[in-house]
Amino acid sequence: MKDFILKGNICYSKNKKEINTLENSYVICVDGKSKGVFSEIPDEYKKLTLIDYEDKLIIPGMVDMHIHAPQFAFRGMCMDLELMDWLNQYTFPEEEKYEDLVYAEKAYSIFAEALKNGATTRAVIFATRHRYATEVLMDLMEKSGLITYVGKVNMDREATEALEEDSALMSAYNTFGWINDINGKYKNTKPILTPRFIPCCTDQLMEELRQIQMTYGIPVQSHLSESPGEIDFVQFLRPDNLFYGDVYDEYDMFGKNDEENTEVKTVMAHCVWSTEEEVELMRENGVFIAHCPASNMNLSSGIAPIRKYIEKNMKIGLGSDVAGGHSDSIFRAITDAIQVSKMYWRYVDMESKPITFAEAFYMATIGGGEFFGKVGSFDEGFEFDAIVLDDENLVHPQELNLEERLERAVYLGLDLNGIKAKYAGGQKMW
Numbered sequence: 001m002k003d004f005i006l007k008g009n010i011c012y013s014k015n016k017k018e019i020n021t022l023e024n025s026y027v028i029c030v031d032g033k034s035k036g037v038f039s040e041i042p043d044e045y046k047k048l049t050l051i052d053y054e055d056k057l058i059i060p061g062m063v064d065m066h067i068h069a070p071q072f073a074f075r076g077m078c079m080d081l082e083l084m085d086w087l088n089q090y091t092f093p094e095e096e097k098y099e100d101l102v103y104a105e106k107a108y109s110i111f112a113e114a115l116k117n118g119a120t121t122r123a124v125i126f127a128t129r130h131r132y133a134t135e136v137l138m139d140l141m142e143k144s145g146l147i148t149y150v151g152k153v154n155m156d157r158e159a160t161e162a163l164e165e166d167s168a169l170m171s172a173y174n175t176f177g178w179i180n181d182i183n184g185k186y187k188n189t190k191p192i193l194t195p196r197f198i199p200c201c202t203d204q205l206m207e208e209l210r211q212i213q214m215t216y217g218i219p220v221q222s223h224l225s226e227s228p229g230e231i232d233f234v235q236f237l238r239p240d241n242l243f244y245g246d247v248y249d250e251y252d253m254f255g256k257n258d259e260e261n262t263e264v265k266t267v268m269a270h271c272v273w274s275t276e277e278e279v280e281l282m283r284e285n286g287v288f289i290a291h292c293p294a295s296n297m298n299l300s301s302g303i304a305p306i307r308k309y310i311e312k313n314m315k316i317g318l319g320s321d322v323a324g325g326h327s328d329s330i331f332r333a334i335t336d337a338i339q340v341s342k343m344y345w346r347y348v349d350m351e352s353k354p355i356t357f358a359e360a361f362y363m364a365t366i367g368g369g370e371f372f373g374k375v376g377s378f379d380e381g382f383e384f385d386a387i388v389l390d391d392e393n394l395v396h397p398q399e400l401n402l403e404e405r406l407e408r409a410v411y412l413g414l415d416l417n418g419i420k421a422k423y424a425g426g427q428k429m430w
């Protein structure tokens with residue numbers, strides 16, 4: 001069913017700083033897209049099926065701009081190290097297991113089920129470097145009803161022997177094979193090119209990926225300026241580049257292909273320690289930033305200067321970064337983003353005002369949604385992703401307005417057991 005009307009208390013971002021809240025209103029979906037929110041049903045839509053969610057909240061689905069599916073298995077564990085040691089000691093050994101398709105199917109089924117049951121309707125996902133396990137994950141994501149980008153990871157150095165690909169050429173060969181295998185197979189699941197990060201990718205591999213990107217025109221995801229140890233290592237490996245992001249840019253995987261003057265849709269996770277030059281190039285090239293506050297705390301990476309990115313009008317969304325982040329909840333990422341911005345203000349820069357709930361909510365919906373097109377709002381023309389929240393059990397003695405109810409639902413984690421219905425791309429998921 002792609003044409004219907006939902007009735008309830010509707011909340012969505014009006015702009016970056018304000019939330020629209022409409023009591024007892026109607027949001028209309030036709031052919032998978034919103035026709036807008038109305039206080040009365042316009043005559044032309046009166047014949048559509050109406051689903052009345054009564055006093056519940058109806059909000060856009062959450063967008064997770066950065067999550068590692070194979071790391072879901074060890075979320076909430078192994079949180080005692082910084083990035084590079086955490087990768088070597090915990091993450092790479094876990095990811096090695098995805099050579100085994102039986103393990104992959106088991107672990108990825110648990111991941112897909114969790115995402116299906118949560119508030120996330122769209123996600124940009126890292127798999128592992130294993131081609132066939134990545135296809136298993138894509139099959140499961142398609143079945144879940146979520147709308148996702150999934151990347152087979154590329155990595156040909158600086159990992160464990162079992163996890164490194166044999167050569168840049170083998171990595172490229174398997175990437176071609178993977179893209180061809182899944183070509184035309186899915187409606188909601190798309191491939192994304194995924195060089196893990198510069199420490200794990202030789203120059204030759206980056207050149208191969210540049211060619212693949214040009215051949216297929218697919219988007220790119222990676223990590224950038226996350227942790228001091230990582231950044232020092234990139235400087236050692238690539239002494240001639242001006243800054244970390246300059247390496248991705250050299251291989252035309254940083255928002256733009258300079259030679260052909262074409263857009264290369266790119267999302268970079270973290271950007272905690274980006275230099276002014278790096279920030280400027282991201283802004284110029286329209287690179288998306290996936291802000292992952294929980295991961296940045298757990299791995300002691302630092303606090304990303306999000307106020308600065310917002311004021312510069314950069315493209316920015318939120319990521320759970322499981323398992324650097326311990327939870328796949330984007331409600332949780334919203335509250336974490338607000339909280340770390342307060343610590344940044346207090347400890348780092350008192351000119352940098354903390355972000356507001358409305359700003360964080362915008363990042364979690366339209367901010368990340370833009371990576372998928374017109375996503376994250378109920379304004380006319382946006383693809384229809386929605387979740388219905390029942391906050392009845394969060395009893396309160398005082399009158400609350402809708403914005404207060406929404407904020408409370410997010411802070412108190414109502415996505416854990418308060419979601420009553422979920423829609424993605426105009427399809428009811430459950």
Ligand code: GUN
Pocket residue numbers: 068083087091196197223226295321324
């Ligand atoms: N940098 C390279 N790989 C990873 C990863 O798996 N997680 C995080 N947080 N950073 C990375």
Ligand code: FE
Pocket residue numbers: 066068223269321324
């Ligand atoms: Fe990550």
